[in-house]
Amino acid sequence: MAANEQLTGTEQVKRGLAEMLKGGVIMDVVNAEQAVIAEAAGACAVMSLERVPADIRAHGGVARMADPARTEEIIAAVSIPVMAKSRIGHFVEAQVLQSLGVDYIDESEVLTPVDTNHIDKHAFTVPFVCGAKDLGEALRRIGEGAAMIRTKGEPGTGDVVEAVRHMRKMNTQIGWLTTLDPNEMMNAAKELRAPISLVQEVALSGRLPVVNFAAGGIATPSDAALMMQLGCDGIFVGSGVFKSDEPDVRARAIVEATTFYRDPEKIGKVSRNLGEAMVGINIDELQSIEMMQNRGS
Amino acid sequence: MIVGVLALQGDFREHIAILSKMGVDAEEIRTPEELAAVDALVIPGGESTTIGRLAEVYGLIGPIQSRCEAGMPVLGTCAGMIFLASSTADGDQAQLGVLDACVRRNAFGRQFDSFEADLEVVGLDEPMHAVFIRAPWMEKIGADVEVLASVIDTEGESHPVLVREGRILATSFHPELTGDERLHRMLVDLVDDI
Numbered sequence: 285m286a287a288n289e290q291l292t293g294t295e296q297v298k299r300g301l302a303e304m305l306k307g308g309v310i311m312d313v314v315n316a317e318q319a320v321i322a323e324a325a326g327a328c329a330v331m332s333l334e335r336v337p338a339d340i341r342a343h344g345g346v347a348r349m350a351d352p353a354r355t356e357e358i359i360a361a362v363s364i365p366v367m368a369k370s371r372i373g374h375f376v377e378a379q380v381l382q383s384l385g386v387d388y389i390d391e392s393e394v395l396t397p398v399d400t401n402h403i404d405k406h407a408f409t410v411p412f413v414c415g416a417k418d419l420g421e422a423l424r425r426i427g428e429g430a431a432m433i434r435t436k437g438e439p440g441t442g443d444v445v446e447a448v449r450h451m452r453k454m455n456t457q458i459g460w461l462t463t464l465d466p467n468e469m470m471n472a473a474k475e476l477r478a479p480i481s482l483v484q485e486v487a488l489s490g491r492l493p494v495v496n497f498a499a500g501g502i503a504t505p506s507d508a509a510l511m512m513q514l515g516c517d518g519i520f521v522g523s524g525v526f527k528s529d530e531p532d533v534r535a536r537a538i539v540e541a542t543t544f545y546r547d548p549e550k551i552g553k554v555s556r557n558l559g560e561a562m563v564g565i566n567i568d569e570l571q572s573i574e575m576m577q578n579r580g581s
Numbered sequence: 582m583i584v585g586v587l588a589l590q591g592d593f594r595e596h597i598a599i600l601s602k603m604g605v606d607a608e609e610i611r612t613p614e615e616l617a618a619v620d621a622l623v624i625p626g627g628e629s630t631t632i633g634r635l636a637e638v639y640g641l642i643g644p645i646q647s648r649c650e651a652g653m654p655v656l657g658t659c660a661g662m663i664f665l666a667s668s669t670a671d672g673d674q675a676q677l678g679v680l681d682a683c684v685r686r687n688a689f690g691r692q693f694d695s696f697e698a699d700l701e702v703v704g705l706d707e708p709m710h711a712v713f714i715r716a717p718w719m720e721k722i723g724a725d726v727e728v729l730a731s732v733i734d735t736e737g738e739s740h741p742v743l744v745r746e747g748r749i750l751a752t753s754f755h756p757e758l759t760g761d762e763r764l765h766r767m768l769v770d771l772v773d774d775i
Binding site: 291305387388410540 | 589
C-alpha cells in the first residue's frame with residue numbers, strides 16, 4: 285500500500301465492525317426515543333425498522349424498509365452503530381440505506397422479499413448481515429458478500445425454539461465438515477449447496493468465516509444466555525424488548541445476561557421482577573406459510 | 582505473567598488469541614476479583630458506551646483506576662482508548678480518566694468511512710498495517726502523552742491514533758484484527774520492565 289492511502293469497504297473493514305459488536309445485544313427500534321433507551325441500556329447497536337416483527341405479523345400486508353426520516357432521526361439520536369433492514373433482493377432499498385449512512389444493512393426475511401435472488405452485497409461499501417437456518421444458507425449469503433450472519437429463528441414469536449434449532453444445525457454441520465477428507469469437499473459443497481472455497485475454509489478452521497449472532501424469538505435474559513452458551517457471538521432482540529412491560533429494565537437485563545452468560549447466579553439476579561415478557565406465539569400454532577424463516581434460502 | 586483482557590463486550594477473543602500465540606498467559610476479566618490476579622490489562626475494541634456501562638454496574642471502574650495508578654501496564658484499542666481517556670469531545674459516558682486526553686468518537690465518520698492504511702509508528706522499523714473501524718482520534722492530549730503514530734484527515738490535518746503515557750498504550754485502530762504482535766509485545770515488555 286502507498287503511504288497515506290486509505291482503503292474503504294474492504295472485507296476486513298466490513299467483517300471487522302461485526303467483530304466489535306460481539307458479546308453485545310443489538311435491539312430493534314422504530315424511533316429515536318426507543319433508540320436512546322436501547323443505547324442507555326447498553327445495546328452495542330440498534331436496528332431501525334418500521335414495525336417490530338410481532339407488529340408486522342399482526343398488521344399483515346407488505347413490510348418494507350423504514351421511512352428514511354425515521355432512520356435519520358435514529359442516526360442523529362445515538363452514537364452507537366445503526367443498522368437498518370432492507371427487503372431480500374431489494375438492492376435499491378439497500379442503496380438508499382447506504383446513502384443515509386447506516387452502519388450495517390440487514391437483508392431480512394422479516395420484511396417481504398421482492399426476489400428469489402439476494403442482493404449482490406460485494407457491490408456495496410456498507411456491510412450486510414443476513415439470516416440463515418443452516419450452514420449451507422450461511423455460506424451462500426457469505427458467498428454473496430454478507431459480512432455477518434445471524435440465525436433466522438422465528439421472528440416476532442417470543443419463542444426461541446427455532447433459533448436454537450438453527451444454531452444447533454449449524455454447529456453440527458460445521459463439526460461434520462471438520463471430519464471430512466479433502467477428497468470429500470465437492471460432495472459436501474453439493475450437499476450444502478454452498479461455494480466449495482467457503483466449504484473448504486470452514487472444514488479447515490472449524491468455524492464460520494464471519495461473526496454469527498442469534499436472532500428470532502429471544503425474549504428473556506435466559507434466552508440470550510442460552511444462545512451464547514450454544515456458541516453464538518452475540519444477540520439480536522427484536523420484539524422482545526419493546527413489546528414487554530418495562531423495556532428499559534428488560535433491555536438492561538438482557539445485556540447483562542449476554543456478558544455473564546456462563547454465570548447462572550447473575551442471570552437469575554437480573555431476571556427478577558422484570559414484569560411481563562412479550563406474550564408470544566407458540567411455533568406449533570403457526571402455519572408454515574406464516575413462517576418468516578421460509579423466506580429466502 | 583498473566584495478561585488480563587477485559588471481556589465485558591467486544592473483540593476480546595482476538596486479543597486473547599494473539600497473546601496466546603505469543604506464548605503469554607491471557608485471561609478473560611469480568612470482575613474485580615479476576616482483575617486482581619493479572620499483571621497487565623488489555624481493553625479491547627467494542628462499543629465504548631456498552632463497555633463503560635457494564636464496567637460501572639459491575640464495580641470495575643475504581644479497581645482498574647487504582648491498578649493503573651499503581652503502574653499496571655495497559656493497552657486499549659479503539660473503544661479501549663476511549664474508555665481510558667479523561668473525556669470525549671461529544672457527550673458524557675463512563676470513562677477511566679487514566680490517560681490525559683480528550684477523544685473524539687467516530688472521528689473519521691460512519692462505517693462507510695472505515696478504512697485500512699499503513700502507519701509509520703515511532704520505534705518500529707516497518708510500518709504497521711492498521712484497520713480503523715468507526716474509529717476515534719485524539720482531539721487534545723496532555724503534556725506527558727507521547728504520540729507514536731498519526732493519521733492525516735481529508736482536510737490535511739494530523740490526528741494522533743497511537744499514544745503512550747507512562748505504562749498506558751492506546752490506539753484508534755485494531756492490531757488484534759491483523760495479527761500484528763508488535764503492540765502486544767510492547768505491553769508485555771512494559772511488564773518485564775517493572
